[in-house]
Amino acid sequence: MNLKELSAILKLSQTTVSRALNGYPEVSEATRERVNKAARDHNYIANTRARGLATGRTHAVGHVIPLSTKHEVVNPVFTDFIAGASEIYSQENYDMHLSIVPDTNEESAYRNFASKGSVDGVIVHGPVENDPRIKLLQDIGMPFVVHGRSNAELDQNYAWVDVNNKRAFERATQFLIDLGHERIALLNGLETMDFAMRRRHGYDSAMTAAGLPINPDFCLSDEMTEEYGFQATMALLKADQPPTAFLVSSIIVGIGVRRACNEMGLVLGKDVSLIIHDDELSYFRNGHAEPVYTATRSSVRFAGRTCAELLMEQISDPDCAHRHVLLEAELIIGNTTGPAPKS
Structure with missing residues (x-):
């Protein structure tokens, strides 16, 4: 169906129908609803190129x-x-x-x-x-x-x-501190990027407020991949004084942390604590009925x-x-x- 045929069904001019479909304010709400309903009922799809010529937009x-x-x-x-x-x-x-x-x-x-x-x-x-x-x-x-x-x-x-990244990671760090953790590692995204920079500020703020030293060897920044999480965690866990907790910027990195802990024979939540950032990804769900990972969550x-x-x-x-x-x-x-x- 084209615009001319839809206009004939509605007994309205093509100009009025076009303006109603494109949201022009001079068209009454009642007319707009009537036109949109008819368009749905008759499976009318606007010609994008023609509409672009009329409105000056490419859509x-x-x-x-x-x-x-x-x-x-x-x-x-x-x-x-x-x-x-x-x-x-x-x-x-x-x-x-x-x-x-x-x-x-x-x-x-x-x-x-x-x-x-x-x-x-x-x-x-x-x-x-x-x-x-x-x-x-x-x-x-x-x-x-x-x-x-x-x-x-x-x-x-x-x-x-x-996302309020600073507040989220400040709160997560404080949660770990409240659990008694002092050696907390941060596996961040690339800190040239704003979100990662703000997350680092949140981590630093909570550590400083608690009077805890910020160990630069515990603060890493890289592309957020599973391999990054695995390799960084393996290296940190082999230190003389390893972290007792990890705060990471993605569930994907967190999967790497989990793999490293498994290889080292460590139980998450008991031997080592882990908090991830959970974007509620479609193919990386953090549990269904209940969350697997403690997380800062934002879709x-x-x-x-x-x-x-x-x-x-x-x-x-x-x-x-x-x-x-x-x-x-x-x-x-x-x-x-x-x-x-x-x-």
């Missing part, structure tokens, strides 16, 4: 992903984020353009999006301190939302969705949906206020933490 969103292997979005977290964002894209009848580029070509990718008019907006992933992509997108006038934040000075100049899929919602706002009204969504992580108690061993 597409861009995601630029660097090719580097040492990048936090090249993992299942990104997949779940996209799954969440795609729920909103589908509702709004938007397509997604995924551009995989060499690290040195990120700026060109964003400029190409703008010059070709191939997308209406973009979501920025993996922000770093003083991220140059933010100023670039502001300069070229491209609507965008950042998943995360760049730094405190720029927080208010753009729309973002982030990355929900963050994807929220980023997409904010981006739709920016596209609909480029002059709208930049919204900031700070998600608080829950502290979930599982089977991997217990009192510090006495010896």
Whole structure:
């Protein structure tokens, strides 16, 4: 069915039907509901190209992903984020353009999006301190939302969705301290990235407040893989004074920690304690009826949906206020933490 046929069924002009389907404010709510119901009933799907010519929009969103292997979005977290964002894209009848580029070509990718008019907006992933992509997108006038934040000075100049990473890891560290742990290892993500930097600040803050020394040998930073968790834990457990607890930035790293403890004959929750960050990943569930790992939990899929919602706002009204969504992580108690061993 095309627009002309749908308009004939409704006995409305094609202009009115098109405006109702595209959310124009001058169309009454009653008419909009009637048109949308008829479109659903008759399986009408708008011609995206024709709609783009009429509205000046492409109805597409861009995601630029660097090719580097040492990048936090090249993992299942990104997949779940996209799954969440795609729920909103589908509702709004938007397509997604995924551009995989060499690290040195990120700026060109964003400029190409703008010059070709191939997308209406973009979501920025993996922000770093003083991220140059933010100023670039502001300069070229491209609507965008950042998943995360760049730094405190720029927080208010753009729309973002982030987890309160500092608070989450401060709370997790304090929980381990309350259990009597003093030698606590942090297996963090790449600390060039904002989320990992904030998590490190949370860990440092809790250790300092408790009057505990921060051992630099216990604070590691790398791409969040299972192998990283395994190799780092094996090395740390062989130290003269090994950690009695581990705080790690991903369930994926936590699986590596668990493997290392198994190889060393150590029982999690008894000999060694472990807290992970749980993104509620679709294929790495932290238990079903009850959590396996003690964790700071925040759904990355929900963050994807929220980023997409904010981006739709920016596209609909480029002059709208930049919204900031700070998600608080829950502290979930599982089977991997217990009192510090006495010896």
